[in-house]
Amino acid sequence: MDLATLIGVIGAFAVVSAAIFLGGSPGVFFNVNSLIIVGVGTILVTMIKFSLAEFLGAAKIAVKAFSHKATSPEQLIELSVSLARAARQGGLLSLENEEINDEFMASGVRLLIDGHEQDVVRDMLTKDMRETVERHTSGRNIFKAIGDVGPAMGMIGTLIGLVQMLSAMDDPKQIGPAMAVALLTTLYGAMLANMFALPVADKLALRSKEERRSKSMVIDALIGIQDGQNPRVIEGLLQNYLPASKRSTDKEE
Amino acid sequence: MDLATLIGVIGAFAVVSAAIFLGGSPGVFFNVNSLIIVGVGTILVTMIKFSLAEFLGAAKIAVKAFSHKATSPEQLIELSVSLARAARQGGLLSLENEEINDEFMASGVRLLIDGHEQDVVRDMLTKDMRETVERHTSGRNIFKAIGDVGPAMGMIGTLIGLVQMLSAMDDPKQIGPAMAVALLTTLYGAMLANMFALPVADKLALRSKEERRSKSMVIDALIGIQDGQNPRVIEGLLQNYLPASKRSTDKEE
């Protein structure tokens, strides 16, 4: 998924850049004033809508959400089964030697090793899950706001450019280039919103749903392991999170 | 219904193509750059919003949804009644020889023949039904996203074209054709969204509702057959799924 986001953003900008370069004179598309109106203007207006801290946090949330390699549900099931086996053979303390490549699972296993009560384990992990979801929601709202404000600032920039051009229309030859510059802010705003901010907001929503499912699986698995349940039973339980087509078919051997 | 979709899509594009060809010079309407900005750009941005797998799955879902010939409710009732009769006469095992032209019904009958418990049969078929609905919902969201992104990429392409044209306005004679090319991306985006993606998304929603109803009927019928209920009773039960005007009127003979 992270790959899809990366490919999507880079690819979309590459396609647009190609169109710009193939049209000759790419320099026309770069204008500092226009960039400042749309870029800095959007940042400032978005800052009115949120607090300074939230705004600065949005980028971090996005980077984290996309760089963080999610463990697939299948891998989580496999991992849970092997942990459950180890725990049945050597007790919960033996889990200390297991290599656990899912961060949330690892932090949960540490709670088991430390010997916390089941309610404490569940509470702490559930709180962690909820906060991840809240953080994603907050990040998503900021990206949506950027997607709203960007085109608005683009339109304001274009109106300013048009007024300047029209009020000083001495040389008809100047009209074209001046209008081109005026349109740049609209273009910047449209690209910022449609090729970056809004799709990223949508992806964060999807991502949030996935993390919630993934963390729910881990919590279920850890409770099962702490209870010393049969690895097969844990596997069956976790497979309910999978679409039917992906469930292991040897369930009823 | 599949026919309506096919006729609709092909017909709509035919009408537009006719308008293009009748206007002379249809070649003007074909531009590789514009096609890439709208086509590839829309695919890439939609990929940001979803995972790679989901995106690739959307086409498959659409093809399957439209090529799959749905059994009409009336046919399902007839089929259920004949299966119920056969089961009463020769037992569930005799169903093995029946020819069943509805895939979902056939897979359900196989469960009956295999002698699964009623709860198992109901669970497995209900899960299958739910997944079909989920698959349609996912497909629908992707088509809706394409319908949103397409026109946005079209506008971005047109803005790029306008900026290029305006910034190099040497020869007034060149303005017209350059602007025509610039407008092409808007046209492509509008056609992609309004004549394909959005209507297909709406159709998938309708289709999903129908499949849910159809599969509910099959599940009700199979439970009745397993219970050895009277074919007339099953018929009465299933007729509740029909609008009153289509119900057989000899219900109270």
Add this chain to the structure above:
Amino acid sequence: MDLATLIGVIGAFAVVSAAIFLGGSPGVFFNVNSLIIVGVGTILVTMIKFSLAEFLGAAKIAVKAFSHKATSPEQLIELSVSLARAARQGGLLSLENEEINDEFMASGVRLLIDGHEQDVVRDMLTKDMRETVERHTSGRNIFKAIGDVGPAMGMIGTLIGLVQMLSAMDDPKQIGPAMAVALLTTLYGAMLANMFALPVADKLALRSKEERRSKSMVIDALIGIQDGQNPRVIEGLLQNYLPASKRSTDKEE
């Protein structure tokens, strides 16, 4: 109400036609290609969204909804009271000779004469009521879809016209008329949506609410008649459906 719809549709088109004829050269406003793109295109795209049968049914629903003369609540109360009196004097069978000018009431009275159980009567009439509402909802959705698709096809047609005009801009004198033709599809789409499809969709919604109320009144009245209740009691019951200002004031004589 039917009158309001008829006057509204005809009047609105008359006003627009007057503006067209007063401007001279009304022939400019008629263009076969444009009509086909908007008219046939809208029909085809709407067909993608719905099934063929539903689409063809929409016109029938609209015609029926608007030609069907609704019995006013006051008339229904009067009719119910006179039927209740007749039933008390001569028994339910005597209703056979009553002239009943409301179709739904007439079909309900036939059920009473046939001696059906109260539950059967209520069930059959309620189903009939629900289906009328569903039919209106379905018709409404199709008119709303037409109202969405029409302007979109209009914009596509205009874009095609603009591209054709701009790509062959030899004679500046040709620009005006070509652009006029290009704008025609937008005009057709706007008129189709705003002066016909969307208002009719809204009217069907209102109509549906009214028929639901009217049929509820009939069902309440018939149940009361079957129970042999006092005509005054039935009148009081039905007057709850009226706004207070229209209730007969001699209620407490």
Add this chain to the structure above:
Amino acid sequence: MDLATLIGVIGAFAVVSAAIFLGGSPGVFFNVNSLIIVGVGTILVTMIKFSLAEFLGAAKIAVKAFSHKATSPEQLIELSVSLARAARQGGLLSLENEEINDEFMASGVRLLIDGHEQDVVRDMLTKDMRETVERHTSGRNIFKAIGDVGPAMGMIGTLIGLVQMLSAMDDPKQIGPAMAVALLTTLYGAMLANMFALPVADKLALRSKEERRSKSMVIDALIGIQDGQNPRVIEGLLQNYLPASKRSTDKEE
């Protein structure tokens, strides 16, 4: 509040008129054809959406809502307390001599004097309240419809004007004035919707909320008076309808 509406509507049109007159040649802004397309067209299309009676009633509702001088909550409390005192001293019949300047309160007091049961009083007044709310809702929907249809008719009128102008573009000097006339319908539609219909619809919603609160207060007060409750108790009860900052502070003397 009525004042705010009156000042708002008149003031907004005055500001726009000033801009028109200051620009010289105000006659340009008056065009009978354009007025008919937007004015009569909007009325006719709105008539399709509603029944004739509802449409004609909307103006009456608006006039009544805005001319009707609402009694302020504070005045209602004062009035209720003085009525409660009078009723305690001289019985309900003595209320006949009280001067009551709130219409709803007066009609309620008449019910008390007539000696109706408490349930009857509450029912009749509640029905009256509900109908006022419904009437406002209905009026509001019609003003919202006008606010939707107005700009649509304005666009249709402008398109007609553009097509006429473009198809007969002989004299370049004629373009400007012809286009000015074409834009007039858009201007009329925008003014009708944004400076009149939509704000009035919003005001009716606010007004409806206020009348509901005010009539609730009257009903509570009348029930208390009929029960012969202490005026102080009634005052305390009614003060719950006020925002805390306006409550009399001697409540706990």
Add this chain to the structure above:
Amino acid sequence: MDLATLIGVIGAFAVVSAAIFLGGSPGVFFNVNSLIIVGVGTILVTMIKFSLAEFLGAAKIAVKAFSHKATSPEQLIELSVSLARAARQGGLLSLENEEINDEFMASGVRLLIDGHEQDVVRDMLTKDMRETVERHTSGRNIFKAIGDVGPAMGMIGTLIGLVQMLSAMDDPKQIGPAMAVALLTTLYGAMLANMFALPVADKLALRSKEERRSKSMVIDALIGIQDGQNPRVIEGLLQNYLPASKRSTDKEE
């Protein structure tokens, strides 16, 4: 947060002003007529939607919401703990000497010192909280209305300017400047809505959520102090309002 709003509004207008000044001839962007149409027009139309009092109150609400320095949740916890300690050592009356820099907390402590019942304390504080939220909601609705009306008035102003320009198109050289002036109202409306009214409305919503949380914390703390609960218990209770990452980690010492 207040800082973010201030920086945002001032910064956004500074960025736009810079673009205007860098383009030379900033005087072109100032036009009294345009300012009156958008500024006074928006105020008048917003006045139709609300009552005069509400409208005038909106500015006050905004100023208060942004100038009011909110106590951070962490500070509130610290303050509550120190108050709880003081109350346990010296009784509720000793709180009189505490310096309390949160206004809502101070007014609540006064209630405790006055010896009110717990129910009374809770009721009065809850009402105060609810009114703050209502006041913010009302202010928010007015800013949203301004954000809707502003661009509409801008469009009306531009249409008026265009009609004036087009109807008197004698000197082609005049077209540019006249059109520049016409576009000014659209620019003013867009800036008013997108750089001020809508973001402030969004911020008031966020602010309202924060104040509600903050006042809930104070109420919980005061009830705990009145009950003479252990300061640690109160601290634990209030920490539930914090995101987990900010909770003090020595909770389980």
